[in-house]
Amino acid sequence: MEKLKKRIEQLKKKRPGYGEILDFYQKVREAQDKVKASLKIDPINLGKEWNHFFGKEGFSLIQKEDFPVDTEVSVKLFQNLCQIGKEANPHMAEQVKKIKKAIDDKRIDLKKLLKKEAKEERIEQMADELGLDKKVFLFLIQSSTKPSVEAGMEQLRGELDPETWLKGYCPMCGSLPSLSLLKEEVGKRYLLCSFCGYQWRIDRLFCPFCDNKNQESLHYLFAQGEETHRIDLCEKCHRYIKTIDYRNLQESDPVLEDLATPHLDILASQKGYKRPVPNPWTT
Numbered sequence: 001m002e003k004l005k006k007r008i009e010q011l012k013k014k015r016p017g018y019g020e021i022l023d024f025y026q027k028v029r030e031a032q033d034k035v036k037a038s039l040k041i042d043p044i045n046l047g048k049e050w051n052h053f054f055g056k057e058g059f060s061l062i063q064k065e066d067f068p069v070d071t072e073v074s075v076k077l078f079q080n081l082c083q084i085g086k087e088a089n090p091h092m093a094e095q096v097k098k099i100k101k102a103i104d105d106k107r108i109d110l111k112k113l114l115k116k117e118a119k120e121e122r123i124e125q126m127a128d129e130l131g132l133d134k135k136v137f138l139f140l141i142q143s144s145t146k147p148s149v150e151a152g153m154e155q156l157r158g159e160l161d162p163e164t165w166l167k168g169y170c171p172m173c174g175s176l177p178s179l180s181l182l183k184e185e186v187g188k189r190y191l192l193c194s195f196c197g198y199q200w201r202i203d204r205l206f207c208p209f210c211d212n213k214n215q216e217s218l219h220y221l222f223a224q225g226e227e228t229h230r231i232d233l234c235e236k237c238h239r240y241i242k243t244i245d246y247r248n249l250q251e252s253d254p255v256l257e258d259l260a261t262p263h264l265d266i267l268a269s270q271k272g273y274k275r276p277v278p279n280p281w282t283t
């Protein structure tokens with residue numbers, strides 16, 4: 001947490017315009033960090049057959065919905081995050097008010113929703129029914145179960161070899177990556193799972209969204225003087241992923257680095273490229 005705070009201070013000085021969102025990020029991360037010690041989750045049972053299916057026809061180790069969630073902790077965290085959201089900006093404040101009312105009226109059963117994380121479609125459908133901003137609602141739910149999901153991911157980490165999967169989706173839970181990372185002097189490339197936070201290796205020249213490996217149609221762009229953050233574009237599927245280059249950057253939270261570089265997303269969007277997994281903090 002101390003490292004994170006320091007980096008946030010650095011970024012705020014460099015980009016004062018992003019102060020509000022960076023403060024919000026810090027508060028949410030602090031709230032998530034605080035519950036880690038008291039978290040109790042059930043062991044994940046993989047079943048005897050997993051080895052047989054794993055890696056075949058797109059099978060990942062488990063599904064998003066298989067992560068056990070500490071409901072009690074998540075409910076408390078949800079309430080804390082609502083409070084943080086209320087103070088963050090008027091739009092969030094209005095959404096939190098609506099959510100609270102729906103909980104009071106028993107139109108939202110928070111415990112049930114957080115028990116095992118509900119499917120994304122179900123959460124979005126619920127948001128529609130209640131006239132809520134889908135993205136805000138999903139963000140609050142997913143941020144409340146995140147500590148449980150990450151603990152589950154840590155529990156299963158030993159089952160996988162991050163160096164040999166080489167596919168565009170997460171070997172742990174099957175989700176798409178939110179970011180790519182370049183590490184070590186030789187620049188090994190890894191993907192970061194948008195859901196569980198697992199990292200796995202892929203080829204340097206590879207589009208995780210369409211498996212394109214042709215170097216003529218894979219390019220990257222960065223802002224001048226900021227070579228450590230770039231966007232990797234694929235001309236074949238017109239999608240992109242943001243890459244954080246840690247070869248010349250001290251180790252730091254990749255999600256924070258993403259949050260502090262929305263100008264790169266604007267650049268990509270102006271060129272007509274789409275981001276399959278948008279940053280949930282900014283959208």
Ligand SMILES: [Zn+2]
Nearest residue numbers: 170173193196
């Ligand atoms: Zn995952």
Ligand SMILES: [Zn+2]
Nearest residue numbers: 207210234237
């Ligand atoms: Zn592609």
